[in-house]
Amino acid sequence: MPRRSILSAAERESLLALPDTKDELIRHYTFSETDLSIIRQRRGPANRLGFAVQLCYLRFPGVILGVDEPPFPPLLKLVADQLKVSVESWDEYGQREQTRREHLVELQTVFGFQPFTMGHYRQAVQLLTEMALQTDKGIVLASTLIEHLRQQSVILPALNAVERASAEAITRANRRIYDALAEPLSDAHRRRLDDLLKRRDNGKTTWLAWLRQSPVKPNSRHMLEHIERLKAWQALDLPSGIERSVHQNRLLKIAREGGQMTPADLAKFEAQRRYATLVALAIEGMATVTDEIIDLHDRILASCSTPPRTSISSNSRRPARRSTPRCGCSAASARR
Structure with a gap:
């Protein structure tokens, strides 16, 4: 079975892309005085240009220019300008395969380039x-x-x-990562984690699916259900600090991937990966449920404290009430 590619076509192309701006070309392909001294030891403009162009490709992007591959035109012009030769000199050099091979060996010797082993x-x-x-x-x-x-x-x-x-x-x-999350688990931990993949008493959903459900409306029933979910997560009693045994990016990635799988798929994992995934789901699930309980609490309080709306039109139809004095002295003053 072929290995799954971890790079897209665009990513593969970007890895060996040549500079596409003038500043980048100058930064990568400007020769030092030492470089120019070595390049000028080649006889004839074609050899000097070809030697220099091969040096540029070995430095960046770090590859050998193919025999039938023409140089990148902006790169060729920049090199030719520095050497004060014509870009047409490349046509003569490109036909000399033996010379190109000899120059490649010299470049590796003089500049210390090594083949990948x-x-x-x-x-x-x-x-x-x-x-x-x-x-x-x-x-x-x-x-x-x-x-x-x-x-x-x-x-x-x-x-x-x-x-x-x-x-x-x-x-x-x-x-x-799987070992770091699974090794600290006792047999009791593993049994409790395996139980998450079993169906609840009602037979409709697994414990894991129920634990990952989000509340629909902010009301007391959903609040109580979510508190029960939090208690169920806490009942796993995972080893203290296990969430710090791996980098958070990887922990969240494992939890996210596990959350997209069915319990049947998770059950097919080999043991270390299965327990590591369930641990990641438990850590992420406990944090999520806690946040959702706080959010539910805030939304329920907000709904209770909001005064009922009264339409303007209904208020406008009510007869105006005469102001009545509320204290005795005011009433007496009014009678006098």
């Missing part, structure tokens, strides 16, 4: 696993790896290898 792959997975404990977004992991390889002057492998390393890191991080 299995050792780099293992280091990449280790690096990304630590990051995947915080986020499982493929584009974030792949971008981090590519930037790391550029800083190490490692020639980028095919994007499939970058994606494979990122996916492997996510898998390893997931295992560590």
Whole structure:
């Protein structure tokens, strides 16, 4: 079964995109005096231009320019202007495959570029696993790896290898997260969590589905039901501080994914993942129910304190009442 892609087509394209503004082109492809000194050691304008263009591609985006691939025109012009040669010199250089291969070897020797090896792959997975404990977004992991390889002057492998390393890191991080949430659980905890997937006494819904129901209207009946839900979550008596054992981003992601699954789907998970998902659902569910109880309380109070509305038209039809003095001295004054 093919591995599920963690990068979209647009994300894959963005990872190796060339600069598209003048400022970015200048920042990435302006040569130092040392660079120019080395480039000028090549004989003839075509060799100097070709050597320099290959150097640019190795530095950013960090790849080898394909034999049949023409250089990016704005990049080619910027390089030609710095070397004071014509851009047409590339046409002559592009036909010399042997020269291009020799220059590539020289560039790796002189500037320290390294090919991507299995050792780099293992280091990449280790690096990304630590990051995947915080986020499982493929584009974030792949971008981090590519930037790391550029800083190490490692020639980028095919994007499939970058994606494979990122996916492997996510898998390893997931295992560590599942273990962190499931290992502290006792047998009693596990039994109570498994009971969430069973149907309630009325047989209509599972305990988990009932616990995740939101109140429809702010009234006392729904308030009491929600208090019962909170008590049921608290009765799980999960280990203290278990919510701090994993990064909040990953905890919320696991809870969100678990909430979209049926109890039957959750029951099919292998044990560690199932208990970790149920723990995440319990932590998120307890917080949600608490917030909803507070909101219900506020809405019920607001409905009780709002005075009944009286239409203006009905008030206007009432006869005006004569003001009556409320104290004895005022009445006496009126009689005099």
